[in-house]
Amino acid sequence: MRILLIGAWSAAFCLTAGFAQDVTVIQNATIHTVTKGTMKGSIVIRDGKIAEVGEKVMTPSGARVIDAAGKHVIPGIIDCHTHIAVDAINEGSVSVSSMVGVGDVVNSEGKDIYRALAGGVTTANVLHGSANAIGGKNVLLKMRWGKDADALVFQEALPSIKFALGENPKRAGQATGFQAPGAQQNLRYPGTRMGVEDVIREAFLRAQEYQKEWKAYEAKKSKGEAALPPRRDLQMEPLVEVLEGKRLVHAHCYRADEILMLLRVAEEFHFKIATLQHVLEGYKLAKEIAAAGVGASTFSDWWSYKVEAYDAIPYNAAIMHKKGVLVSLNSDDAGGAELMRRLNTEAGKMMKYGGLTEDEALAMITINPAKQLKIDQYVGSIEAGKQADLVIYDKDPLSIYSKVEKVFIDGNQYFDREKDLEERPKQDARKKGLLEKEKETEKRNAPLSRRPS
Amino acid sequence: MLLKSLSLFVLAGAAFLPLQAEPPSLIAIQDARIITVSGAVLEKGTVVLRDGIIADVGAAITIPKGAWVVDGKGLTVYPGLIDGFSTWGIPDGAPVAATPGGRAAAPVSAPAGTPAPARSQGPADRPGTNSWVTAADLVKTSDRRLDAARGAGFTSAATFPRPGLVGGHGALVNLAGENAGRMVVEPGIGLLLSMGGGGYTGYPTSSMGMISYYRQLWIDAGHYKLNKEMYAQSPATIERPGYDRALEGVLAAKKVFLPAAGPMQLERALKLAAELKATPVIYGAVEGYRMAATLKKTSTPVILNVKWPVKDREADPERVDSIRTLELRDKAPESPAALVAAGVKFAVSSDGIDNPKDVIKALKRSIDLGLKKEDALRALTLSAAEIHGVGARLGSIDKGKIANLVVTNGDLFDDKTKVQMVFIDGVKYLPPPETPPTPRGGAAPTAPGNETQEEVEH
Known part of the structure; x- marks a missing residue:
């Protein structure tokens, strides 16, 4: 009995010891x-999760301790709109x-993943492009x-799809440049807003038909009738998921008129x-967007790269925020x-343009995009129970002088500035070695005619 | 037959034809060094070929009466080499751009004068899907590249129709025969899926579009099959399915050949094959040295492209390539050895290589970097046969196998070695002359970039 107890005790000890090894404590930091x-x-x-946050926490012995005195910690940045790593x-x-x-x-080897990390981004929404009215997943x-x-892949996240309005999706539908008589351009509908x-609208009407077809088949099947199932249509399936609220829609848009159009179509x-x-x-329509309960993900002060992007102001994010829209910066x-x-620093600009507080500004690159992507129960803030996606800066993160020092995702460190420099x-x-080796190989394999005598 | 042979001989200037009107049906190669591949090397042995089959092989074999004897002193006999992924035998079948395996394969453009390619409007349109095309229907004995291929020691090839997104069904063919039909050893070795292709415009244009396209194609084939089965059960209530040659072709696929340049494309290809419930064979694998572990873990065979990447000589001399590119060029020739070390079954392909002899030269480079000769040889023979499902009939010198042999005057991978003759289905063929007798002779067409390779110092 005694032996058994000792056995149990040592097993428990081992577990605890193993446990402590997996614990990391970031100490003495300014925690945003x-x-x-x-x-x-x-x-x-x-x-991999945040176990405790506070002025005084319990530190298990054997834990990895990171002294962050004088440093700042923020939740990992979430970029709501990128096209990296594909x-x-x-x-x-x-x-x-x-x-x-x-x-x-x-593209898991895309260098932009590392670059993003170096900027404190831990989660990126990677979107299909804007060439189509209804784009890809x-x-x-x-x-x-x-x-x-x-x-x-962020496993817990809902799937999503890209829509696009305005110039990009209609561009392929407009004849451009000089055309020889009788020449045929492969124009793609649509060519207008x-x-x-x-x-x-047509796509969703088709999706509704497709949904009905399947429902009719399921009804027949449940009655025991022999029926051929409808052909699975990979183009329609994501749209049915949108209709059923199982897939998020992120819509590329610029102008007020087309935004209202989309809100009405969705309705x-x-x-x-x-x-x-x-x-x-x-x-221009912050109230309408807020009323529709739709999020907005915008730039701080980037515009005029095409006609539909001219009527812009740096106060856009702050105005929408103050009117009750959930706003993120991407x-x-x-x-x-x-x-x-x-x-x-994009978030920092919001303190200048619109007078947001530090927390409101930081929220636009952390908890707000998390809410928009429906992952706020997992990431987006430093709270016990959330995934440990954290960034340590050497100075205040909203200052242009601050640098990212360490980045953690799920508690694992993926970036370290010192190590990078080393x-x-x-x-x-x-690289020098490889270049020299190649030169040698080339010399050895070169045909006689190309060799220096 | 004799007259025809003679006239062809004169016309093409090619000596690579059977020398006799009626090739002998019983041949013995006596006292040669025999590399069986499947077993031990016979330093002095005899192979007997009867009616196109290896009738006997061994050290102490009595030569049957009536046999035509080849004195094998100083000669080495290998199993005929097999190109694992080829277009040989399909005239005009050479892809315009090499397909290194999934990475930026340029679309094959249609020759001038042909009608504009069909435009695909969406997933239901299938102009790029040539799944009803089979290489076995396309091969011809008159393909001018066969001469050069045999001259390098190749006797068979897994040849595939290339144009389109789905190229079509490959066939394992011998590189000579009385007629096209006799060339075919195995007509349906698998369906070629590309990540480029051409022959159509419109959907899909992107790599993600192609993956989705294949998914839908297989879903449609499955639905078509179900429809046919249900219709056969109750023709009165189930709608009769319309015959669809593209879907019939998909359903007939025993394997799918998918490109993968590196580990990332491999991950995608394996995921796609699992979704399609198809057995994959990977081709390309230019970064094979990084793919070995995954290929082994998933027991996926691979057909390695041995056109090793080299620095572009026309590139801006000021340009310094990235460390990844430098590493790729440095490590690519080590891929065969890495695959062997991991225990991955692999064959090699002539894809993108104009002169068949350069396939052997490329492997020689790997041998210099540590690949064992017998492993290189196995990739060229028995492994290729096994991957393509003809391992019981080709790939080694064993009794009962098809009499495809290559006879050389030394080690196959030695630069000075010359192919003396090859046997295909027991028929002897001589290599083409070293230099083309006429400007348009039948000898190996040498690409501009490769001309100088002939002068490499040995």
Whole structure:
């Protein structure tokens, strides 16, 4: 009996010991929880989740301790609109490309993942492009650099789809340039904003028909009648999911008129738009957007890159926020992750343009996009129970002088500024070695005629 | 027959034809070094070929009466080489752009004068799906590339129709025969899926579109099959399915050949094959050295493209490539050894290589980097046969197998070695002359970029 007890005790001890190894404590930091204010204190990370946050926390012995005195911690930044880490962005051949998904071509080796990490981004909404009125399926990724494509996917998230209004989806429908008589351009309907509305409506009418077909079949089947099931249609399935509220819609848009159009179409088909993306004229109809319960994801001060993006102001985000719209700021980055690396300063601009508080500004790149993407129960703030996606800055994160020092996702560290700097000369040496080796190989394999005598 | 042979001989200037009007049906190669691949090397042995089959092989074999004897002193006999992924035998079948396997494969453009390609309006349109096309219907003995292929020691190839997104069904063919039909060893070895293709415009244009397209194609084939089965049960109540050649072709696929350049594309290809419930064979694999573990874990065979990536000589001299590109060029020739070390079954392909001899040269480079010769040889013979389902009939020198042999005057991977003759279905063929006798001779067409490779110092 005694032996058994000792056995049990030592087993328990082992578990605890193993446990303590998996615990990380970030101490003495200025913690911007975003939802529960800012404090000086510690964060305990256990099993990839935030176990405790507070001024005084219990630290298990054997835990990995990170002293963050003088440093700032914020929740991992969530970028609500990117096109990074995928091998394809647009399936531009058709106006309704709902059958395709960027999730099928995730480029897990895309350097932008690491660049995003270096800017404090831990979650990126990777969207299909805007070439089609109804675009393809999107994928939500965590920046787990080094993992394969499947392991990057934010598993708990709802699936989503891209819509696009205005110039981009109608561009392929307009004849351009000089045309020789009789020459034929492969124009794609629609070529106008009216056409964009029509394409969306027609697609959902078809989706409703498709839904009915399946319901009729299920009814027949339940009665025991022999019936051929309808052909599964990969183009229609995501639209049925939208109708059933199982798939979020992120809609690319600029102008007030087309935004109202989309809200009315959604109302007609009884579904909800999750976010309006870009939405540069959102300030003109903030009340209507708020009333529809639709989110808005915009830029701080980036516009005039095309006609429909001219009527913009830097106060857009703040005005929409003050009128009750859930607002986030995004990068829309494709290659290079340029804006993505400084979303913290994009948020900072909102304090200047519109006088938002520090928390309100930070919320636009953390908890607000989390809410828009329906992942706020998992990420977006520093609260016990949430996934430990955290960024340590050397200074106040809203300052342009601040730098990201460490980034954690699910409690695992994926970026370390010091290590990165240490690695650089090693990488340079490796590259130099490869270049020299190639030169040698070339010389050895060169045909006689090309060899110096 | 004799007259025809002679006239062809004169016309093409090619010596790579059976020398006799009636090829002998009983041949013995005596006292040669025999590399059986399946068993031990015979330093001095004899192979007997009867009616196109290997009748006997061994060290102490009595030569049957009436046999035509080849004195094998100083000669080495190998099983005929097999190109694992080819277009040989299909005239004009060479892809315009090489398909290194999923990475930016340029669409094959239609030759001038042909009508504009069909435009696909969406998933239900299938202009790029040639799943009813089979290589076995397309092969011809007159393909001019066969001469050069045999001259390098190749006697068979897994050949595929290329145009389109779904190219069609591949066939394992011998590289000579009395007629096209006799060339075919196995008509349906699997369906070729590309990630480029061409022959159509419109949907799909992107890699994600292609993946979704394949998904829908297989769903449609499954639905078509179900419809046919239910209709056969109750023709009075179930609507009669319309015959669809594209879907029939999909249903007939025993395997699918999918491209994958590196580990990422491999992950996608394996996921897609699992969704389609199809047995995959991977082709391309230029980053094979990084794919070995996954290929082994999933028991996926691979057909390795041995056109090793090289620095573009026309590129801006100021340009410095990324560390990834440099590493790829450095490591690619180590792929065969990495696959062997992991225990992955692989064959090699001539894809994108104009001169068949360069396939052997490419493997020689891998051998210099540590690949064992017998492993290189196995990839060229028995492994290729096994991957394509003809391992019981081809790929090694064993009694009862098809009499496809290559006879050389030394080690196959030695640059100085010359192919002396090949046997296909027991019929002897001689290699084409070294230099083309006429400007349009039948010898190996050499691509501009490869001309200088002939001068490599040995």
